[in-house]
Amino acid sequence: MKRSLNDLAAFGGSPAFREPLHVGQLNLPSWERFQAAFQDIFRRRWFTNHGPLVRLLEERLAEFLGVRHVVCMTNGTLALMVSLKALELRDQVIAPAFSFPATVQAITWAGLDPVLCDVDPVRHTITAETVRPRLTAGVSAILGVHLWGRACDPKGLAALAREHGLSLLFDAAHAFGCTHSGRHISGLGQVEAFSFHATKVLNATEGGCATTNDDGVAARLRTIRNFHAQETFAWVDMRLNAKMSEAQAAMALLSLEDYPLNAAANRESLLAYAEGLADLPGLRLILPDAGEESNCQYAVVDVDAEGVGLTRDELTRLLEAENVLARRYFMPGIHRSPPYCRTHPQFVDALPVTDRLSSRLLQLPSGQTVTREQITRTCELLRFLVQHARDASRRLAGNGRGRR
Numbered sequence: 576m577k578r579s580l581n582d583l584a585a586f587g588g589s590p591a592f593r594e595p596l597h598v599g600q601l602n603l604p605s606w607e608r609f610q611a612a613f614q615d616i617f618r619r620r621w622f623t624n625h626g627p628l629v630r631l632l633e634e635r636l637a638e639f640l641g642v643r644h645v646v647c648m649t650n651g652t653l654a655l656m657v658s659l660k661a662l663e664l665r666d667q668v669i670a671p672a673f674s675f676p677a678t679v680q681a682i683t684w685a686g687l688d689p690v691l692c693d694v695d696p697v698r699h700t701i702t703a704e705t706v707r708p709r710l711t712a713g714v715s716a717i718l719g720v721h722l723w724g725r726a727c728d729p730k731g732l733a734a735l736a737r738e739h740g741l742s743l744l745f746d747a748a749h750a751f752g753c754t755h756s757g758r759h760i761s762g763l764g765q766v767e768a769f770s771f772h773a774t775k776v777l778n779a780t781e782g783g784c785a786t787t788n789d790d791g792v793a794a795r796l797r798t799i800r801n802f803h804a805q806e807t808f809a810w811v812d813m814r815l816n817a818k819m820s821e822a823q824a825a826m827a828l829l830s831l832e833d834y835p836l837n838a839a840a841n842r843e844s845l846l847a848y849a850e851g852l853a854d855l856p857g858l859r860l861i862l863p864d865a866g867e868e869s870n871c872q873y874a875v876v877d878v879d880a881e882g883v884g885l886t887r888d889e890l891t892r893l894l895e896a897e898n899v900l901a902r903r904y905f906m907p908g909i910h911r912s913p914p915y916c917r918t919h920p921q922f923v924d925a926l927p928v929t930d931r932l933s934s935r936l937l938q939l940p941s942g943q944t945v946t947r948e949q950i951t952r953t954c955e956l957l958r959f960l961v962q963h964a965r966d967a968s969r970r971l972a973g974n975g976r977g978r979r
C-alpha cells in the first residue's frame with residue numbers, strides 16, 4: 576500500500592508489482608492437451624496445406640459463429656488483405672483512423688487507397704453519419720471496425736452501402752464471440768475478418784479467418800489464400816500464401832474449447848475493474864452493449880484529465896513505473912502515423928474525435944495472466960493516484976524538468 580507520494584515508484588518508491596502486468600489475453604490451453612494435439616500432428620506429418628485440423632477448425636468456427644463460410648488464414652492482417660481482394664474493389668476504401676494500424680495497412684497492401692474517417696464519440700466506431708461526408712465517386716467500399724467488440728453501426732452502414740452501391744466489410748479482430756442483436760458477430764458485412772493473435776481471446780499464436788455468407792466471395796477468398804494454380808475455385812487476378820498451419824489450428828481448436836471459460840474470466844475481470852473504479856472521478860470504464868454478450872477482451876478506461884487531475888499520459892507514466900503496463904490505445908491515430916501522415920496529409924488535422932479519443936483512452940491489464948487480486952490492487956493504486964493527482968502531476972512536471 577502506498578501512503579505518500581514518495582512511495583510511488585516514479586518518485587523513488589518500490590513498484591506495486593514485482594513482475595510487469597501486461598495487456599493482451601495470452602490465454603493458453605493446458606499443457607497436456609497441447610502436447611497431445613502436437614503429438615498427433617507429428618504422427619501424421621501433415622503440417623500445413625489444409626490439413627485435418629484446419630478443416631475441423633473451419634467447420635467448428637462456422638457452427639459457432641453461425642456463418643456459411645469460414646476461411647482460415649495465417650493471421651488477421653492477411654485475412655483483411657485477402658478479404659479486400661476477394662471483394663474486387665477499386666480505388667478507395669473508407670476506414671477509421673481510430674483502429675489498430677493493420678486495418679489501414681491491409682487496404683494499402685491490397686492495392687487500394689484508404690480514406691480515413693472520423694468516429695462517433697460514444698461508440699468509438701465509424702457510423703453512417705461519420706462516413707457520409709467522405710463519400711465520393713472514387714469510393715468503392717466501407718471497412719468498419721467492431722471496436723472493443725461492439726458492433727460497428729451494421730444497420731446504418733449497410734443502408735448507406737446499399738444506397739451508394741458500395742461493398743461493406745468489417746475488421747472483427749476485437750469481436751470474436753461478441754453478439755449483435757443476440758447473434759454472434761459475423762455476416763454483418765459481405766466479409767468479416769477475425770484475428771486469432773495470442774493477445775486476442777481466441778489464441779492460435781498467430782492466426783485469423785475471413786467469414787462470409789456469399790459463395791462467390793468464399794470461392795475467391797479460398798483461391799487468393801493459396802498461390803497454387805491447382806487450387807482455383809474462382810477467377811482472381813492476384814494470389815499469395817495466407818494458409819493456416821496445423822500447429823496454429825491445433826492451438827485455435829483448444830482455445831475454442833476454452834472460449835466459454837476465458838470469456839467468463841474476462842467478464843469477471845471487467846466487473847472487478849468496474850467495481851474498483853466505480854466512484855473514482857474522471858475514470859470511466861468502457862462496457863459492452865447492454866443485452867449483448869461480449870468476449871470482454873479489453874478493459875479500456877476513458878480518462879478525463881479534468882476529473883482525474885492527471886492527464887492520460889501522466890497516469891500511464893505513473894502506472895508504468897509501478898509495473899502496470901497499461902497501453903495508450905490507439906496512440907497516435909493512424910492519420911498521424913507514418914506513412915499515412917505523409918502520404919495522406921489531408922487527414923492529419925481532419926479527425927477531431929479520433930484525436931480526442933487517442934489522448935484519453937487507456938487499456939488496462941487483463942487476460943489469463945492477470946489475477947483478480949492484481950486487478951483489485953491496480954484499482955487501489957488508481958484510487959491513490961486520483962487522490963494525490965494534483966501533487967503527483969506537479970512532481971512529474973518537476974521530474975521532467977530535472978531530466979532535461
Ligand SMILES: *Cc1c(COP(=O)(O)O)cnc(C)c1O
Nearest residue numbers: 650651652675677748770771772
Ligand atoms: C489484432 C488486430 C488486427 C491484426 O490482426 P493480426 O492477427 O495480429 O494480424 C487487425 N485489426 C485489429 C482491430 C486488431 O486488433
